[in-house]
Amino acid sequence: MDTRERLIQSTRELLWERGYTGTSPKAIQERSGAGQGSMYHHFHGKPDLALAAIGRSAEELRDRAEAAFAGPGTVVERVAAYLRRERDALKGCPVGRLTQDHAVMADPDLRRPIEETFAWLTDRLAGLLARGRASGELDAGLDPVATATALVAVLQGGYVLARAAGSADVYAQAVEGALGLLTLRKENA
Amino acid sequence: MDTRERLIQSTRELLWERGYTGTSPKAIQERSGAGQGSMYHHFHGKPDLALAAIGRSAEELRDRAEAAFAGPGTVVERVAAYLRRERDALKGCPVGRLTQDHAVMADPDLRRPIEETFAWLTDRLAGLLARGRASGELDAGLDPVATATALVAVLQGGYVLARAAGSADVYAQAVEGALGLLTLRKENA
DNA sequence: GTCTATACCTGGATAGAC
DNA sequence: GTCTATCCAGGTATAGAC
Numbered sequence: 001m002d003t004r005e006r007l008i009q010s011t012r013e014l015l016w017e018r019g020y021t022g023t024s025p026k027a028i029q030e031r032s033g034a035g036q037g038s039m040y041h042h043f044h045g046k047p048d049l050a051l052a053a054i055g056r057s058a059e060e061l062r063d064r065a066e067a068a069f070a071g072p073g074t075v076v077e078r079v080a081a082y083l084r085r086e087r088d089a090l091k092g093c094p095v096g097r098l099t100q101d102h103a104v105m106a107d108p109d110l111r112r113p114i115e116e117t118f119a120w121l122t123d124r125l126a127g128l129l130a131r132g133r134a135s136g137e138l139d140a141g142l143d144p145v146a147t148a149t150a151l152v153a154v155l156q157g158g159y160v161l162a163r164a165a166g167s168a169d170v171y172a173q174a175v176e177g178a179l180g181l182l183t184l185r186k187e188n189a
Numbered sequence: 190m191d192t193r194e195r196l197i198q199s200t201r202e203l204l205w206e207r208g209y210t211g212t213s214p215k216a217i218q219e220r221s222g223a224g225q226g227s228m229y230h231h232f233h234g235k236p237d238l239a240l241a242a243i244g245r246s247a248e249e250l251r252d253r254a255e256a257a258f259a260g261p262g263t264v265v266e267r268v269a270a271y272l273r274r275e276r277d278a279l280k281g282c283p284v285g286r287l288t289q290d291h292a293v294m295a296d297p298d299l300r301r302p303i304e305e306t307f308a309w310l311t312d313r314l315a316g317l318l319a320r321g322r323a324s325g326e327l328d329a330g331l332d333p334v335a336t337a338t339a340l341v342a343v344l345q346g347g348y349v350l351a352r353a354a355g356s357a358d359v360y361a362q363a364v365e366g367a368l369g370l371l372t373l374r375k376e377n378a
Numbered sequence: 379g380t381c382t383a384t385a386c387c388t389g390g391a392t393a394g395a396c
Numbered sequence: 397g398t399c400t401a402t403c404c405a406g407g408t409a410t411a412g413a414c
Binding site: 018019021022092097099102103115117119122141142143145146147148149150151152153154155156157158161165166174175177180 | 206207211289290291303308330332334339340341342350353355362363366369371
């Protein structure tokens with residue numbers, strides 16, 4: 001991995017662990033093993049480097065989600081596969097966590113990839129749910145967009161609760177609670 | 190309001206808006222109108238003041254939730270009242286937002302009120318759902334604890350999505366999606 | 379209780395040598 | 397491309413006067 005790439009990866013890790021405000025250029029340099037001059041040679045500054053790192057994390061989130069959504073099985077099975085996918089619940093979402101950082105939200109460039117990522121995710125999931133509804137797999141009264149938004153929110157909120165409790169189990173509880181609501185109806189039919 | 194109280198209230202606002210790491214003693218002093226010496230007379234430092242502020246916010250969250258839970262109506266109505274309560278979705282949760290702050294989570298004193306708040310909230314809601322299940326208002330197959338966790342997660346995640354989208358409507362969508370899942374079954378019965 | 383002075387460290391970045 | 401030197405603002409706190 002070359003220096004530029006190490007800088008991006010180190011920044012991704014730090015943004016995930018400490019957020020944008022909590023991440024200093026110095027910390028990035030130390031973790032990546034790059035020197036001061038090196039970092040400022042490859043990037044214009046902290047915002048520029050953060051933009052590259054956020055873009056990379058957003059891309060990865062999208063790819064991983066798409067892999068579950070496009071996988072085999074019924075709609076409910078694919079949604080469940082996505083929700084139950086192995087995650088480091090205590091670390092939280094590398095993209096969602098940045099919405100809590102004032103400096104990120106105040107910078108349109110940094111903010112855009114975050115906005116787009118969640119718009120894509122909710123939309124993709126809503127489409128899947130709509131198909132499940134059309135095929136009769138899901139209740140006809142189910143609102144695809146609202147339900148998709150709620151499911152994504154369960155993930156993001158599950159991270160919050162897991163961190164608050166200091167336990168990844170809480171995240172799993174939230175996911176199972178949501179899946180229970182989504183599927184109970186079917187079992188009782 | 191005396192100086193000590195103004196310091197606490199200003200800190201609450203700043204923690205809400207910028208997080209712990211993003212809030213400086215200087216900013217607190219400016220917002221509260223208290224001087225440097227005054228702040229360090231009333232509090233030992235930033236962590237001490239933050240502890241007072243977080244405790245206050247946690248207390249308020251709890252009181253407001255209890256007001257909805259203990260209100261009139263069926264279990265579903267009370268849960269809906271809580272979820273739909275007016276909130277400033279774009280600002281997020283003053284307590285939940287702190288789980289994303291590394292410095293807060295690393296300090297056991299600051300972390301405790303956050304952990305306790307969500308443990309209480311989930312527990313209180315689970316008890317309510319259990320009663321709804323016992324009375325037949327809710328499906329017998331519903332898991333009260335998992336469902337309560339999912340509902341609280343929808344709120345916390347709804348804030349994340351609203352901030353990402355820059356629109357409070359997304360928060361409302363998440364809430365309605367969750368309530369839809371909770372109640373659709375009944376309508377179809 | 380509040381003020382000002384002072385202190386030291388870190389954040390974030392530029393300049394110019396190599 | 398990378399290194400070291402340097403810079404100035406801000407973060408966080410203490411000391412001592414009023």
